[in-house]
Amino acid sequence: xxxxxNDIPGESGNVPHDDMRGATAQQRAREGGAAxxxxxxxxxxxxxxxxxxxxxxASSGRRRVMGAAIFAVVLLATIGAVYQLTxxxxxxxxADMAGHNHGAAPAADSAMPVMLTEEDARRIxxxxxxxxxxxxxxxxxxxxxxxxxxxxxxxxxxxxxxWVEELYVNYTGQPVQQGQALLSIYSPMLVSAQQExxxxxxxxxxxxxxxxxxxxxxxxxxxxxxxxxxxxxIPESEIDRIESTGEVxxxxxxxxxxxxxxxxxxxxAGQRIMAGEAIYQVADLxxxxxxxEVFERDLAGARLGxxxxxxxxxxxxxxxxxxxxYIYPTLNPxxxxxxxRVELSNPGLIxxxxxxxxxxxxxxxxxxxxxxxxxAVLSTGTRNLVFVKRADGMLEPRDVETGLATTERIQVLHxxxxxxxxxxxxxxxxxxxxxxxxxxxxMMDMPGMEMGAPxxxxxxxxxxxxKAPPMPDMPGMDHSQHQE
Numbered sequence: 331x332x333x334x335x336n337d338i339p340g341e342s343g344n345v346p347h348d349d350m351r352g353a354t355a356q357q358r359a360r361e362g363g364a365a366x367x368x369x370x371x372x373x374x375x376x377x378x379x380x381x382x383x384x385x386x387x388a389s390s391g392r393r394r395v396m397g398a399a400i401f402a403v404v405l406l407a408t409i410g411a412v413y414q415l416t417x418x419x420x421x422x423x424x425a426d427m428a429g430h431n432h433g434a435a436p437a438a439d440s441a442m443p444v445m446l447t448e449e450d451a452r453r454i455x456x457x458x459x460x461x462x463x464x465x466x467x468x469x470x471x472x473x474x475x476x477x478x479x480x481x482x483x484x485x486x487x488x489x490x491x492x493w494v495e496e497l498y499v500n501y502t503g504q505p506v507q508q509g510q511a512l513l514s515i516y517s518p519m520l521v522s523a524q525q526e527x528x529x530x531x532x533x534x535x536x537x538x539x540x541x542x543x544x545x546x547x548x549x550x551x552x553x554x555x556x557x558x559x560x561x562x563x564i565p566e567s568e569i570d571r572i573e574s575t576g577e578v579x580x581x582x583x584x585x586x587x588x589x590x591x592x593x594x595x596x597x598x599a600g601q602r603i604m605a606g607e608a609i610y611q612v613a614d615l616x617x618x619x620x621x622x623e624v625f626e627r628d629l630a631g632a633r634l635g636x637x638x639x640x641x642x643x644x645x646x647x648x649x650x651x652x653x654x655x656y657i658y659p660t661l662n663p664x665x666x667x668x669x670x671r672v673e674l675s676n677p678g679l680i681x682x683x684x685x686x687x688x689x690x691x692x693x694x695x696x697x698x699x700x701x702x703x704x705x706a707v708l709s710t711g712t713r714n715l716v717f718v719k720r721a722d723g724m725l726e727p728r729d730v731e732t733g734l735a736t737t738e739r740i741q742v743l744h745x746x747x748x749x750x751x752x753x754x755x756x757x758x759x760x761x762x763x764x765x766x767x768x769x770x771x772x773m774m775d776m777p778g779m780e781m782g783a784p785x786x787x788x789x790x791x792x793x794x795x796x797k798a799p800p801m802p803d804m805p806g807m808d809h810s811q812h813q814e
Contacts, residue, residue, distance in 0.1 A: 444717070444725040444764045458719055459703050459754035461746045466695035468631045469736055474622030474640070474672065476685040482614035484588040488603050489562045492517030495581045497599045499592060499610065506612060508589045509565070513597065513609075514581040520562075524578040527555035531573055563587065590614040591679075615683075618676045620652065622689050623667035631693045632657060638672045640687045650674050650681075654691070700746065701739040703754045707732060708761055716746065717753040717760050725753060727764055 446456060492515040499512050506512070530552035537544040559569050565585060572579070594611035603609060620640055624632055632654060640650045656671040672689060674681065707730065708715045714732050717725045730745030746752070753760055 442764050444760055454759050455756045456753055457755045458751045461700060461702055461748050461750045463698060463700050463748045465697050466699040466701055466734060466741055468693045468695040468734055470624060470628045470631050470691040472622045472624055472689060474620040474687045474689045476681050476683050477619045477621055478613045478683055479617045479619050484612050485608040486610040487606055487608045488584060489605050490517045490519050491605050494597060494599055494601050502592050502595045504592045506586045506592060508586055510586045511583050512586055514583050516581045520582050521578060523558050524572055527572060528576060530555050588612050615676055615679050618674055618681050620672040620674055620687055620689060621669055624670050626666045629668055632670055632691055636691055639690045642685055642687045644685055695734050699741045700748060701741050702752055704738055704740045706752045706754045707740055708757045719751040725760055
């Protein structure tokens with residue numbers, strides 16, 4: 331056992347097993363490194379990266395940068411070539427757009443002639459009417475309201491102070507007649523006046539056989555007492571009754587000074603009234619007023635004394651006639667109307683204040699006026715348009731100047747000739763068609779807006795679709811591989 335050498339691995343206790351293997355690996359690495367250096371020194375043109383199976387990271391990055399640079403140069407060259415080829419065409423289109431005047435496009439109301447077939451005209455309801463020459467009867471139609479005749483409205487007031495003992499006319503709307511008893515009033519002034527009248531009468535009897543001066547003085551005193559009653563609107567019948575009976579009455583009856591209907595009542599039984607205070611207002615309704623509003627443009631056709639026809643909703647089928655008695659001198663700035671007054675008789679008090687009526691004022695217009703149906707004129711606010719039918723069937727828009735207008739016709743001062751045919755109905759639809767054609771006509775002149783005939787489609791029964799024209803060859807785009 332003592333003859334076994336000590337350098338056998340695993341048997342020597344002085345050299346561990348793992349340390350022996352590590353030393354062997356280091357020795358082999360030193361030998362390999364020395365052999366590599368000898369090989370480099372022997373072949374100086376050899377590339378270490380090519381010899382290495384994994385290569386170098388820095389060398390791979392340089393190759394990627396070079397590839398990207400080459401691709402960018404090719405792409406820029408292609409873009410430059412395309413721009414060079416298409417630059418002339420784009421410049422010409424831009425020049426055309428720059429020279430295009432958008433303001434030259436027709437406005438919405440710049441109408442153009444329209445061609446309508448007989449079938450199209452019937453479908454949209456177009457009719458025609460001739461331009462005529464003849465008298466033009468004007469008529470003003472407006473709404474009016476029945477009011478009181480202000481000249482026939484009276485206020486009844488007491489001329490003495492007192493207290494109302496009893497009311498004989500005690501509600502609004504009650505008809506009264508002149509001389510009818512209205513109320514009885516107690517007044518200390520009336521009591522004193524009655525006593526003075528009786529004393530004057532007694533004095534006249536006492537001086538009957540006296541001197542002329544005494545008799546004259548007594549008569550003057552009696553007449554003065556009677557005049558006082560008359561000034562207070564006490565009727566003579568009441569004065570005669572006082573003289574005949576010789577009694578002083580506590581209350582005196584006040585009577586109506588006018589006939590009519592009570593439209594206002596301001597007194598109650600037991601109320602104290604003052605001199606001059608209106609206790610009743612009475613209106614005579616045998617004649618009433620109609621007050622209507624006439625527009626400013628129609629004032630020229632309204633004159634004093636002109637006959638007016640009135641129709642009332644409460645009297646269907648019945649008409650009343652009257653005359654204009656007054657035209658108010660002011661104009662309402664908000665409605666731009668002036669008030670006119672018509673006076674009407676009211677037998678039987680059928681017309682009542684507050685009723686509405688439609689009044690028609692008829693007048694004579696020009697004897698020789700060129701006119702068309704009112705529906706033939708289309709007013710846009712800035713001009714008046716009429717469509718004239720030409721000999722070739724085209725509907726030509728024409729500006730006209732208008733004058734007086736009635737409910738059915740309107741006068742044409744300039745723009746038409748007698749005998750021409752104009753569109754009298756569906757004018758708005760014809761105008762819309764004319765403006766549509768005008769708008770499309772303006773779009774025809776715009777570059778790129780080709781409004782020609784559409785490309786015909788394939789014949790029925792065939793599956794072949796129309797082929798699009800081939801695109802011009804562009805640099806860098808090879809379509810040879812896509813051809814069939």
